[in-house]
Amino acid sequence: MSVEPSPSVTGQTQPRPPRRSMTSAVEVRRSARRRRTVSAYREGDRTIVLIPARMSEAEEQRWVGVMLDKLAAQESRRTLGDGELAERAERLSTQYLGGRATPASVRWVTNQNTRWGSCTPAEGSIRLSHRLQGMPEYVVDYVLLHELAHLLVPGHGPRFWRLLEAYPRTERARGYLEGVVAAARLPHPTPPDGA
Structure with missing residues (x-):
């Protein structure tokens, strides 16, 4: 699992409609080429979470929460x-x-x-x-x-x-x-x- 500062997905992605978090919209993008890693980054007022295409809805929800927490911790350390x-x-x-x-x-x-x-x-x-x-x-x-x-x-x-x-x-x-x-x-x- 990684947190990436910028997008690095190759291959076809399937964007999902943006979701609302406590602070910004969250967009989940699934990729058939992504096998195990989950990453996230901020793009303006949105958070983009990149996940493997095979991931279930429950896993997606859990990983979105994990990645939002990781980004928040990273930002808290910095600022x-x-x-x-x-x-x-x-x-x-x-x-x-x-x-x-x-x-x-x-x-x-x-x-x-x-x-x-x-x-x-x-x-x-x-x-x-x-x-x-x-x-x-x-x-x-x-x-x-x-x-x-x-x-x-x-x-x-x-x-x-x-x-x-x-x-x-x-x-x-x-x-x-x-x-x-x-x-x-x-x-x-x-x-x-x-x-």
Whole structure:
């Protein structure tokens, strides 16, 4: 599986009608010459996903999700500095919290190894762990929104969780983060003899 920055399909492709994702249209192109690899790239406001022609509808759906996550992670690694993080917080507050959460500062930190984010409501400061850098955008957005919600509700009671219900990818992001934590606890595999 690969992510390619530009189209590189040879042979006949069968474009599908564009689909809508959270941020842009998604166009799936099937190719009889493509055997095993799946790739994706951005083309203006569209995302093009290239898949083998033999792939089932269910596999196509799964791979589109995987590739959108990979592209989002790649873009997140490239572009998110503290300034962009603050802009993102403002956008999320406006979109999901009615603009009521207004942090004084939002920044990446390298000293949070047991938390994904933290918030000091009295100061209006939000800090996100550097470990989130490179994760899919929807995961970073969830953690940022979680900390923004703490500016309005300090604890994790029902009122707090009701604020996060507006974000459509809350459960998916929480599952992703739980998977990261679980994977970190797994023992590293021992290479087979002779490797």
